[in-house]
Each structure stands twice: as structure tokens, then as C-alpha cells.
Amino acid sequence: MNKQFLYLDFETYYDSKQSYTLRKQSILEYVRSSQYKTLGLGYALDDGKVDWVSQKYVHAFLTAIDWSRTVLVCQNTKFDGFILHEIYKKIPAQYIDTLAMSRAVLGKTIKSHSLATLAEHFGLEAKGFLNTDGKWDLTIDEEKALADYCRHDVELCRTIYLRLAEDFPESQYPLLDQTIRMFVEPKLKLNVPMLQNASVEEAKRRADIFKEIGIDKSEFSSNVKFPILLQKYGYEVPMKESPRKMQEDGITPVMIPALALGDVDFLEMLEGQDEKLKMLCEARVAAKSTLLETRSAKMAKIGSMGLWSFDVEFSGADQTHRFSGGSGAGGNPQNFTRNSALRTAVEAPDNYELVVGDFSNIEMRLVAYLSKDPGLIEAIETGKDIYCDFASVFYGRTITKENKDERRFGKTAILGLGYGMGWNKFIRTVRTQTGQTLTEEDSRKAVDIYRTRYAQVPLLWYRLDGLIKILFGEVNPAIMPWNFPVGFAKQMILLPSGLPIRFPNLRQEQGEGKYVEWVYDIYKKGKLEKSKLYGGKMLENICQGLAGELCKTAMLAMGQDVVGQCHDELLVLCRRGLGHMTAAKLKRAMSVSPSWLPEIKLDAEVKVGSNWGIK
């Protein structure tokens, strides 16, 4: 059967005065709203002429298409594909998205992945500008203007697709299709009463805190007012360097209050002996922590409108091509509060079961087998608990799973210290993740134990450090010192799939000390920012990129049954009664060693139930 490519762009009604826009609500709400209206569409088939279809012919036009052999290509296909599925009940054979392809191919070398920016990047005629805000019915002239505007967008989409396709690995198309399909063809349902209840309860919990203390919430939520409040009660405000803001010299960071959960001084205030101070700090956290309340309210609203889409962005994560959380279905599912209604309310539909698989410490395993560290590998292969192993050495006595606090510390060390973290940051990490307070001496000891006990890992950092000059293009990339599952090319690392981790404008610069550093420039939120590159960070990028590839391989193996993906987790749907069989299949899919690192031992924890929050 011969495929045909359909480049498509829906033009739809919006009204900013009524807040009926995609900025104000998710794609799901926008398209399911009673205000939704298709104004028309622009399209092109293969290399044919770009044409406009008026609103009253849209249905007939879409019905005449043989969807079983049609590949749909749009800029942000989640939007057009969702309209197509939800309003017109059409399902193409394959989804392609130029927005996602751009993220995969161009990454952070470009300030955004909008059609306008992409047109500029590829030297195409600029995207047009048209305002149809609030126009429900169009005059003939208005429709003509819209048609012209839309046709140009379709033309841009087609050209941009063809350009991006030159560098988009063939292997990624099925995964791109699956990612879009998870959104466009939703299968999960939301437990609306549960979400409403969660939101109401959380709102009450927070309100009670401010009522009891007798001070308005705004005094706590304001970064200006809260430190003043503390001072008024006679407390000293801890300070820290701002991570972003610099003084006028451009080098010295501005000092700001250290009153967040990531600040050790604040945690000590929060958990200390001074009851008044504790109360004030608890109220501060309550004021700043809005996610559970706002998100469950939003999800309740979405759940009442129909099935829920799992929204992730293809190649959304900085550098590594992992998925990031999408915002088209009520907010990023990657940061749904653990053990909360947000996860428990995500349910399999009637007569279905949900199977959730989670790769077991995937990044640690990658660090182990990439560095070939015998200690880590032995622990993995004998099933020894590596966290207890580390903790036993640190504490100088045998630590078992029964010693919860000690094991937790071991876990933080094993997961945290693999990418070169120093003792200073490790104190903060341990404090925020385990609540334990480390002395400088103990922190230094932990870092030292990690680097000597698993000595091949630091050795790998140093080797990767040396390889940076290959990325700079000084050394022939064909000369590789040892077998390694990623490629090194000019200003990029190539993952096995062919997707690049890019380090644009890689160069050496004078660091703060007397040493020279490798730095590169990437866009963050539309602004070019300089980042450092060093061995530990390269290993982190590589491990996260490879973990992403393993996850994608498992997704492919499970096919259309995959309904969600969250970090190292896969959500798979199956008919009631097939849960255990599906679980076994999923566990196998998540345990297969990849051809690019055949010696690695993988494992996954798989659960079967009716919702995402199983046990």
C-alpha cells in the first residue's frame, strides 16, 4: 500500500476576551469546549498544491481521505491530531510532528521550535501574522486572509519537515508516532470525585495553617515579605548566592534569602527546637506549595470532559532526548505528587487493567557497565543490595534493609555521587533527600569511599574529560581508546539511535581559578546561556540519553498498549484478566540487554492494578 503524506493545519476560533485560548487552557479543554469551532483548514498532499478548505467543506474533505494509508504531518501534531480524532473521528496510519522533530534534530541550538523560528532558521519566507481574535464568523475578505496565512503555514510545515527529515533518524518515527498517539487517542480515565476531594482537602489544610497562625498567606508566599516577617520576630535570615542574578559586574552573584526546602539552614529552622520559628517556616512551605491543590482541581475539570491523555514531549529534555512532561492535558505528569490522588486518580477504563513497569536503578546500572566497575557490576549481578553495601562501609558495620535510615543514606550516595558531586553539594543533597545532617568530614568521607570503592567511575570521568577535545574536533573521532556505545563527533555525542547530544560552540575559556574550562552555549527559555562541560557531566548526559533509549525500546516492544511514560516508568493497558501475562511481557521488554551494551543486566519492577498509584 502506498503511503501518502498529508500536511495539515487547522484554523480554529479563539477569543482572548473570554479567555478562550490555548494559553489559558490545555488542548483537551480547548478542543472539548462548547466554544470550539473549526474555521477551516489548510493542507497539501505529498508534493501537491497547498489548498484551503472552508469550514463547511471540512467534514466532507476529511471523510474523502483514505486514512489507512495517510501519514499526518503538522507543526504540533498533538493539537491538529486531537481535533481530527476528537471532532472528526479520523485516525491516520502514522503521526509525524515537525515540532518534535525539531527538538530532536536541532535541540537547544535554536531559540525556539516555533514555525516562525524554524522558518527563519532554514531561510524560508517568514511566517505571516494574522489576528482573528474573537471572530466566530468570517467575512469573505477575512476568510481569504486566513486562507492565505494558513496556506503559507502549511507550505512552511512541509518544507521544514523535509529539511528536518534529512537528520531525523529513521528509527525514531515509530516512537514519535506512539508519543503523539498517546495524546491524540486518549485511553485513560480520571477519577473526578477523588481529584475534587483532594483539591478541597489540600486547600483546607493550607488555609488552616494561616488561620491558626493568624497571619495572611501573602506574608509567607512573598519572597520580599517573608524575610521581613522573620526579622520582625527577631530571627536571623540565612542568605545564599542567587543561582542566576548577577551584580552589575556580571560576575558576582546577588545574595538572596535562603528560605527554601533546598537550603540546609532553612531545613534546620523548619525542623529545629524553636516552636514559633517552626510554625512560621511550615507556613512558608505551605504558602509556596500549591501543586497538589491547583493540579488536582485542573485534572478534575479535565476528567469530567472525557478520557485523559498522557502528555509527554518527544526529545523534550535538555540535551539527552528523554521525554519531558507536556502541558497539553492538565499539566506535567512527571511531577504528580507521589502517593497522592494525582496518581491514584489515573485509572484504567472499565474492563481494563493498568500494568506499570519501572526500570530498577537504570542510571546506576548504566554507570556500572559503562565504567566496567567490578564492585558495582558484582553487586548488580549477585543481587547484592548496593545501597546497603555502601552504607556498611561508611558506617563501619553491617547495614541491612532493616536499617532504613542508613540504607537511605547509601541510596543517596550511590545515586548522587556517580557524576562527580563534591562534598559540599552532597551535604545539601543528603539533607534535603534524607533529612540527615552530615558534617564536612563525613561528607568528604562518603565522597572518598565512593571514588575509591568504585574507582572505575572516576576513571571514566577523567577519560571522558580527555575526550572533550574530540568533540572540539582536535582529534580524529575514529580513534577511540575503548569500546563505548556512543559516538563522538564535532560538538556532539551520538546516541546509538543516531540522535545527537549537542554542545554548540564548544570552546575553552578561562575559569574562575587559573584553569581553563570547556564551555558551550545552549538556548534556555529563548536565551543563549553558557554551560560548562566536564567528564562527570558528560557521563550524566550519556547515561540519561541511554536510559531514554532503553525506555523507547521497551515502548516499541509493547506497541500500542503503552498509554503513558514517566521518567523510568511505563504504563501499559490490557484487558481485564490479562494483567499478569502483560506484566510478564513488560518485565521481559524492560529487562532485555541492548545490542549496544550486551553485557548490561537490566531489571524492572512491575505491578498490576486499576490505577497508576498501585500500592
Next chain:
DNA sequence: GCTTGACGCGCC
């Protein structure tokens, strides 16, 4: 009234 920058939170 809107956008933008900065910060903090929750997830890994």
C-alpha cells in the same frame, strides 16, 4: 492589563 524575570516546588 499584559509580559517578563526570578524563585520555589515537586518529580526524577
Next chain:
DNA sequence: AAAAGGCGCGTCAAGC
């Protein structure tokens, strides 16, 4: 010599 990293979203404050 040593250096852990990232995403999306809500809120506040400042700028227009």
C-alpha cells in the same frame, strides 16, 4: 582541580 543535572508550573514583583 574540581565541578551532579533537568523539566514544567504557580506565584510574586517589576516593567511596559
